[in-house]
Each structure stands twice: as structure tokens, then as C-alpha cells.
Amino acid sequence: MSDKLRLGMIGFGGRGIGMLKFALLPLSEEEVDLVAVCDLYQDRVEEAQKLIEEKHGYVPFGTTNYKDLLTMDNVDAIIIMSSWESHVDIAVDAMKAGKPVGMEVGCAYSLNDCWRLIHTYEETGIPCMMLENCCYGKRELMILNMVKKGIFGDVVHCEGGYMHDLRDEIVTGKEKRHYRLRNYLHRNCHNYPTHELGPICKILNINNGNRLLSLTSVATPAAKGLHEYVISRKGADHELANVEWRQADVVKTNIICANGEMISLTLDTTLPRTYSRNFTVRGTKANYFELNDSLYIDQQDAKYEFKGKEMWGCAEKYEEEYLHPLWKGYTVNDGHGGMDTQVFRAFINAVKLGINPPIDTYDTVTWMSIAVLSEMSIAAGGAPVAVPDFTNGKWMERTDIVDQKYGLNKIIEIEE
Amino acid sequence: MSDKLRLGMIGFGGRGIGMLKFALLPLSEEEVDLVAVCDLYQDRVEEAQKLIEEKHGYVPFGTTNYKDLLTMDNVDAIIIMSSWESHVDIAVDAMKAGKPVGMEVGCAYSLNDCWRLIHTYEETGIPCMMLENCCYGKRELMILNMVKKGIFGDVVHCEGGYMHDLRDEIVTGKEKRHYRLRNYLHRNCHNYPTHELGPICKILNINNGNRLLSLTSVATPAAKGLHEYVISRKGADHELANVEWRQADVVKTNIICANGEMISLTLDTTLPRTYSRNFTVRGTKANYFELNDSLYIDQQDAKYEFKGKEMWGCAEKYEEEYLHPLWKGYTVNDGHGGMDTQVFRAFINAVKLGINPPIDTYDTVTWMSIAVLSEMSIAAGGAPVAVPDFTNGKWMERTDIVDQKYGLNKIIEIEE
Numbered sequence: 079m080s081d082k083l084r085l086g087m088i089g090f091g092g093r094g095i096g097m098l099k100f101a102l103l104p105l106s107e108e109e110v111d112l113v114a115v116c117d118l119y120q121d122r123v124e125e126a127q128k129l130i131e132e133k134h135g136y137v138p139f140g141t142t143n144y145k146d147l148l149t150m151d152n153v154d155a156i157i158i159m160s161s162w163e164s165h166v167d168i169a170v171d172a173m174k175a176g177k178p179v180g181m182e183v184g185c186a187y188s189l190n191d192c193w194r195l196i197h198t199y200e201e202t203g204i205p206c207m208m209l210e211n212c213c214y215g216k217r218e219l220m221i222l223n224m225v226k227k228g229i230f231g232d233v234v235h236c237e238g239g240y241m242h243d244l245r246d247e248i249v250t251g252k253e254k255r256h257y258r259l260r261n262y263l264h265r266n267c268h269n270y271p272t273h274e275l276g277p278i279c280k281i282l283n284i285n286n287g288n289r290l291l292s293l294t295s296v297a298t299p300a301a302k303g304l305h306e307y308v309i310s311r312k313g314a315d316h317e318l319a320n321v322e323w324r325q326a327d328v329v330k331t332n333i334i335c336a337n338g339e340m341i342s343l344t345l346d347t348t349l350p351r352t353y354s355r356n357f358t359v360r361g362t363k364a365n366y367f368e369l370n371d372s373l374y375i376d377q378q379d380a381k382y383e384f385k386g387k388e389m390w391g392c393a394e395k396y397e398e399e400y401l402h403p404l405w406k407g408y409t410v411n412d413g414h415g416g417m418d419t420q421v422f423r424a425f426i427n428a429v430k431l432g433i434n435p436p437i438d439t440y441d442t443v444t445w446m447s448i449a450v451l452s453e454m455s456i457a458a459g460g461a462p463v464a465v466p467d468f469t470n471g472k473w474m475e476r477t478d479i480v481d482q483k484y485g486l487n488k489i490i491e492i493e494e
Numbered sequence: 495m496s497d498k499l500r501l502g503m504i505g506f507g508g509r510g511i512g513m514l515k516f517a518l519l520p521l522s523e524e525e526v527d528l529v530a531v532c533d534l535y536q537d538r539v540e541e542a543q544k545l546i547e548e549k550h551g552y553v554p555f556g557t558t559n560y561k562d563l564l565t566m567d568n569v570d571a572i573i574i575m576s577s578w579e580s581h582v583d584i585a586v587d588a589m590k591a592g593k594p595v596g597m598e599v600g601c602a603y604s605l606n607d608c609w610r611l612i613h614t615y616e617e618t619g620i621p622c623m624m625l626e627n628c629c630y631g632k633r634e635l636m637i638l639n640m641v642k643k644g645i646f647g648d649v650v651h652c653e654g655g656y657m658h659d660l661r662d663e664i665v666t667g668k669e670k671r672h673y674r675l676r677n678y679l680h681r682n683c684h685n686y687p688t689h690e691l692g693p694i695c696k697i698l699n700i701n702n703g704n705r706l707l708s709l710t711s712v713a714t715p716a717a718k719g720l721h722e723y724v725i726s727r728k729g730a731d732h733e734l735a736n737v738e739w740r741q742a743d744v745v746k747t748n749i750i751c752a753n754g755e756m757i758s759l760t761l762d763t764t765l766p767r768t769y770s771r772n773f774t775v776r777g778t779k780a781n782y783f784e785l786n787d788s789l790y791i792d793q794q795d796a797k798y799e800f801k802g803k804e805m806w807g808c809a810e811k812y813e814e815e816y817l818h819p820l821w822k823g824y825t826v827n828d829g830h831g832g833m834d835t836q837v838f839r840a841f842i843n844a845v846k847l848g849i850n851p852p853i854d855t856y857d858t859v860t861w862m863s864i865a866v867l868s869e870m871s872i873a874a875g876g877a878p879v880a881v882p883d884f885t886n887g888k889w890m891e892r893t894d895i896v897d898q899k900y901g902l903n904k905i906i907e908i909e910e
Contacts, residue, residue, distance in 0.1 A: 232722070234719070234743050234744065234765065235765075294710045294876040296710060296748040296750060296756060298650045298651050299754035299755075302648050302778050303650070305778075306647055306648065306778035306779065307778075327651065327776070328650065328651040328756060328776065330746075332710075332746050332748075332876070334712060334876075338714065340712060340746065342746055346651075346776075349650065349651075349776050349777070349778060350778075350779065350780065350781060350790060350791075350792035351781050351790065352788075352790065352805060360762075360765050360767075362718050362719050362721075362722035362723075362743075362765060362766075363766065364766065365765065367785065369783065369785045369786055370785055370786045370806070374766060374767065374768065376766035377726065389768060390786070459878050460708070460710040461877060462876040
């Protein structure tokens with residue numbers, strides 16, 4: 079067991095249990111040791127313990143107080159999968175206790191909390207990596223690879239969204255003890271920006287020679303979609319039938335980067351629709367649209383000449399030449415097509431080697447901050463809001479984030 | 495010839511000649527009489543005269559001075575197809591001369607010009623109808639029909655774009671005497687918003703119980719796509735290789751309506767891509783995406799139950815039930831699939847009946863104004879800009895725009 083990374087894991091709601099079943103337990107065969115589990119609720123602690131016991135025959139340490147995990151000598155690193163609001167407190171405490179943090183995707187509630195994570199990292203040297211699985215998506219990595227090879231020319235616009243019909247999850251939040259319900263009742267912002275923003279930031283070298291400079295956000299009226307859903311599915315007597323939702327059905331955010339590129343984000347979670355992250359990359363020489371999986375290269379050679387309707391869905395045909403090295407021959411399905419396992423491996427690898435993770439503390443904070451910045455802009459009627467420079471100027475010359483095996487920043491070097 | 499509408503037509507560049515060939519000449523068999531033609535350039539006047547002579551055996555009156563047409567007693571109405579910058583001057587003069595105006599799609603350069611059109615209409619009672627052909631698109635009208643029937647529930651968000659690779663047209667603007675070149679060299683705004691905005695405004699009852707309230711616009715850097723195109727296709731010695739373009743490759747505009755709905759617009763004309771208007775309508779009960787022609791109705795009955803990939807392209811299956819009456823059995827192809835003919839017929843019908851056209855002066859001005867308002871917002875770093883109420887409050891109770899045969903506002907009444 080000595081070359082396995084020993085994990086303490088916090089938060090076993092839907093996502094935590096899913097991650098345990100489909101990514102952490104499979105990884106525990108060779109790469110990690112599941113030492114300790116924690117949740118605010120005892121029944122969830124027991125569920126996690128039971129799943130680990132069934133696999134390995136031992137019961138890991140369990141607690142409802144996350145601080146217990148931070149004093150355990152046999153915990154090398156902490157995985158945070160708890161509610162969004164709890165992420166920063168737990169991460170800061172873990173970093174101060176010398177435990178590197180892998181933190182599930184989430185959002186910030188104040189700029190002060192963002193800075194707290196930065197200062198803790200800079201004071202302790204212990205990193206916090208957002209486990210942004212979509213950075214490791216098959217298409218996202220293929221397009222990143224193509225952009226780094228220059229196929230897209232200058233990338234001038236990227237677009238993405240978290241477009242996911244979450245009406246059932248939100249409306250049943252009380253039974254499921256789910257944090258989204260309270261967020262939709264009380265906040266109005268792009269509350270979940272990182273699935274689309276993370277991969278785009280890697281494409282645009284954010285915090286590595288570029289940075290997010292300013293944004294504007296606007297919103298539709300408060301969740302008419304949820305209201306319609308409650309009335310039509312649960313009835314006019316349901317306890318959520320007459321609440322005043324604050325979260326808009328659709329939030330649009332446009333970010334301008336220091337180098338001039340625009341990033342357009344959409345939150346779209348309470349109207350009927352199919353899932354999409356709408357990953358879109360527009361360069362002077364090529365473009366990619368996720369919605370119909372189309373890739374168009376300008377002045378393309380005959381090999382890749384698709385016209386009109388043939389173009390729809392043609393991105394697959396570029397896989398042989400441009401699939402990212404991490405995806406060559408990779409067939410794991412962990413419930414999200416293999417992304418969860420990839421992002422965990424990147425975290426494990428960085429902690430074991432003692433290197434800065436490919437999604438580092440500056441990336442984590444920059445991406446989370448969009449939630450609170452969008453809230454500020456919406457509250458001000460769509461006024462432009464400046465994105466803080468969380469690196470304090472280091473972004474201009476930062477080139478230190480190189481992870482040869484699981485990197486996102488230096489793809490070209492990996493292959494040469 | 496007495497029950498034909500007698501037209502004077504101004505502007506025979508690419509669009510004007512196209513309209514003549516594919517829409518006006520076919521319509522001249524039964525519905526219009528092509529009495530007079532005008533262009534700033536004599537060769538274009540002669541080209542138009544020749545096309546009409548070939549069809550009808552007579553040479554219509556030709557001139558390089560549009561004012562000549564306004565004094566002709568045998569001209570019932572004026573069609574403006576000239577450069578964007580000339581639209582308002584010509585329209586105002588025509589209206590003052592008592593000639594109803596059908597005005598090609600374009601954009602405004604100042605709010606004062608917008609008000610000039612409004613005041614001229616209110617003083618003369620002569621209407622100016624924007625010939626926004628996309629309002630008559632097959633899919634746009636089908637979705638309008640479905641929205642008016644309540645299938646979409648509350649519509650809370652609409653999206654659209656003018657997404658058209660115009661690099662060749664712009665770069666060859668000097669040879670072709672095309673107005674786009676000077677606009678791309680000098681302005682930075684959403685310079686062509688009405689193709690997507692028009693159909694959306696009809697869906698959201700703009701100027702009929704709702705209005706456009708405010709917008710924010712942001713832009714990528716100035717036309718990197720055009721620069722790359724000139725260098726790679728025309729060479730570094732081309733006269734446009736070192737110009738400073740002002741127009742951004744991509745402009746994003748979010749409009750908020752008085753009733754809270756959001757309209758998201760995109761201008762995207764100088765990067766490689768396939769054509770799209772990205773027509774998107776999001777309601778509490780259904781959505782439509784043009785990019786993959788998908789229509790999803792929530793809680794749908796078995797007849798329309800599409801799941802996952804089956805949904806892609808499924809909108810066609812709703813045509814039998816929901817195709818707009820104007821499109822039932824309609825198979826004209828005028829180069830834009832029949833839309834050009836439809837919008838002309840709507841204009842002709844309104845003028846003949848002496849009724850307010852289905853796209854009236856208030857609509858025309860409201861839609862054009864987005865160009866100059868987006869320019870103001872971009873210039874102010876994305877700051878919110880108020881959209882003037884061009885109706886001066888009349889939008890709250892306006893219900894007078896009913897055109898039983900070619901209407902856009904009262905679809906339900908047409909069928910019942």
C-alpha cells in the first residue's frame with residue numbers, strides 16, 4: 079500500500095457516492111487507498127464505509143466532523159465533494175494542515191473567499207486543485223491539442239454553457255438534502271461556470287500569459303421554468319408552488335480577456351432541454367461546435383473536405399490524427415465517459431510528484447470567481463465588472479505549470 | 495395592369511439584382527408592375543432595365559437620381575435596396591412624397607435617424623416596412639405559430655445570430671462597390687441584427703404589449719479573421735493587408751425586454767464557418783434549436799417522443815401539425831427558399847389594402863436601432879444602454895397591427 083496515495087474524502091451526497099462508486103473505488107485497486115470518509119450526515123458516512131468495505135474488506139475511519147481527517151497522519155490528501163458553500167472553509171483548513179486538496183467543481187460566494195484560498199496557498203505552499211473533469215473530456219482535449227498545434231490559427235472567441243435540465247434535482251432538494259435548492263431560492267448568478275470555462279481557459283492560456291479581465295452578465299426573470307415544473311408535476315399545493323425563486327432560468331455572461339479574446343458563457347438549468355456544454359472554439363483558421371459535433375478547417379486539404387450537411391458530426395473523423403495522447407486507447411467509462419478518472423489521475427500524479435497540479439490554485443480560484451462576479455454584474459443591471467488578478471501580475475510570465483504526463487498547459491511538449 | 499402595384503426600385507447591387515431576378519420578376523407576372531429603376535451607377539440601371547426588358551418587352555424608366563422616382567404619378571410604392579447608409583434618407587423622402595416604402599434589411603447609424611423615420615411616419619401616415627425576409631422563414635413561422643398556440647409555455651429566452659462567412663464579399667468590396675467594406679473598416683457594432691431579431695420580436699410581441707428595454711454588447715478584437723484571410727488568400731502586398739479594421743469578428747448583444755425576457759444576438763461574419771441564424775426559442779414547456787433543427791416539447795405525448803440523438807433534426811416531424819398557414823403547400827424557391835417572395839407579398843398586400851404592414855415603421859426602427867445601440871455599448875466597455883421607446887408608450891396597448899392574410903402578429907385569428 080505504500081505507493082498508493084492515501085485519501086480522506088469529505089461529502090457523500092449524490093456526487094460523492096457516484097465518484098466513490100465509479101472513479102475512486104476503481105482507482106483504489108492500484109492508485110489510491112481510501113483511508114477516511116466524512117459527511118455531515120451519519121447515514122451517508124455509513125453508506126460510504128459500506129461501499130469501501132464491500133470492495134476491500136475493511137471499514138475506513140468515518141466521522142461527521144471533517145477536522146478529524148485533517149489530523150490523521152495516514153491521510154496524504156483531501157478530496158472535497160461536499161456542498162458548494164463548504165468548499166473554501168474545508169480547503170483552507172486542509173491546506174493549513176499540510177494536506178493537498180482535490181476540490182469538486184463549485185462556485186464562489188465572495189471575492190474575499192477567493193482571496194482566502196490564494197493567500198492560504200501562497201502561505202502554505204499546499205495546492206488546491208479543482209477536479210474539473212470537463213478539462214479532460216475527449217472533445218475538449220482534442221480541440222486543445224489542435225489549438226496548441228496551430229490548426230485553429232488565432233482563437234478569438236470561445237463559447238460554452240452549463241445546459242442541463244436540473245428541475246427534478248432542484249425541486250426534490252429537500253428530500254435529497256441537496257444544496258442546489260437553497261442556491262436557486264436565494265441567489266441569481268452563473269452558479270456553475272467551470273464545466274465550460276475550465277477547458278476554454280486552458281485553450282486561451284489563462285493565468286499563463288493571458289487573464290480574464292472583465293465581464294458582463296444578464297439574466298432572464300427568476301426561474302419561470304421551476305415554477306411551471308412544480309405546478310404541472312407536483313401540483314399547486316406543493317410547498318414550492320408559491321415560493322419566490324431568485325435564480326434566473328438563463329444567465330448569459332461575456333468575459334473579455336487581457337489579450338482581447340471573448341468567452342461567452344451560459345447557465346441554463348431550469349427549462350426543458352437536452353444536456354449540452356455547447357463547447358465552441360472560433361479561430362481565424364478553424365472552428366468547432368459541440369452542439370452538432372462539427373469541425374471546420376479553412377482552406378482544408380482534401381482529406382478533411384466536408385461540405386454543407388456532411389460537416390454536421392464530422393469532428394469524429396479528425397480523431398485519428400488529433401486525439402489527445404491521454405485519450406489514445408483510453409476506454410474507461412466512469413459515468414462521465416472517463417473524465418472523472420482522468421482528472422483524479424492528474425491530481426494523484428501531481429500530489430505524488432510534489433508538483434503544481436495542471437489545474438492549480440490560481441486556476442481554481444479564477445474559475446470559481448465567475449459566479450460571484452456574474453452576481454455583481456446582474457445586480458448592477460449588466461454593468462461591466464473587473465475580474466481580479468488573483469496572480470498579482472504573475473500571469474504575465476508564468477510558465478511553470480508543466481505536468482509531463484497529465485498536463486493541460488504544455489501539450490506540445492508532451493508529445494515531442 | 496390596373497390591379498398590379500406599380501413599383502419604383504432603388505439600388506441594384508448584388509442584393510438588388512438578386513431580388514429582381516428571383517422575386518420581383520416572378521411577382522411581376524401577376525402582382526406588381528416594374529415601372530422604374532434607379533441606382534447611383536448607370537451600368538447598374540442598365541442591367542436592371544435589361545432584365546426587365548427581357549421579361550416584359552418594355553424598358554422601364556431609369557435614373558441615377560432616386561428623387562426622379564418620387565415625383566412619378568405611376569409609381570405607387572418604393573422599394574429600397576441600396577447601401578445601408580442611404581436607407582433612411584431615401585425612405586424619408588419617399589414617405590414625404592406619399593409613397594409607401596419597402597426597405598431592405600439594414601442598420602441605423604444614429605438614434606436621430608431612427609427618430610426621423612418615426613416622425614416622418616407619424617406626420618405623413620405613410621408606412622415604411624422593413625423587408626425582413628427571415629420573419630417569413632419556414633422554421634421561424636412554424637415556431638411563431640407554435641408559440642402563439644401556447645406549445646412553448648412562457649417564452650423566457652430567445653437567441654439568434656447573423657453567422658455568415660462574408661470575408662470574400664468584404665475584401666472584394668472595392669471592385670464590387672459594396673458598402674460592407676467601409677463599414678468593416680470604420681465601425682464596430684452589431685451591424686446587421688434584424689435577420690435574427692425580427693422573427694424573435696414577433697414571437698415576443700415587441701411593440702405590441704412588450705418592448706426592448708436595454709442591452710449590453712461586447713466584442714472581440716478587430717477583424718483578425720479578415721486580416722488572416724487577406725494575408726493568406728490575397729498576399730501580404732494586398733492593399734487591405736495592413737489596414738486597421740475596426741469591426742470585431744464576433745459581437746455579442748444581450749437585450750432585456752420590458753416583460754423580462756432576454757434576447758441574445760451574435761454577429762459573426764469574418765471567421766470561417768457555415769451559415770446559421772442560430773434561431774433558438776426557449777420556453778417553460780418547449781425549446782427549439784436551429785443549429786441541429788431540434789424541437790423538444792416537455793411532457794410530450796407519445797406521438798412526439800424523441801430521445802437523445804433522435805431529437806437531432808426532429809423539428810421536421812412537427813411540420814404536418816404546426817406548419818404556418820403561409821407555408822402550407824408553398825414551394826417557391828426565390829434563392830432564399832421562398833422567404834423573399836413571402837415578405838414582398840406581405841408588403842404588396844398591405845399597400846394595396848391601405849393597412850399598416852405586418853412589419854411596420856415602429857418595428858423597422860426598433861430593429862435597426864440595435865446597430866447603433868450596440869455601438870454605444872461596445873464603446874462604453876459593455877455598459878448597459880437603454881433602448882428608446884420609439885412608440886412613445888403606444889406599445890402598451892397597441893393591438894392594431896392585424897393583417898389577416900399575411901400577418902405576423904395575429905396568427906391565431908388567421909386560422910380560426
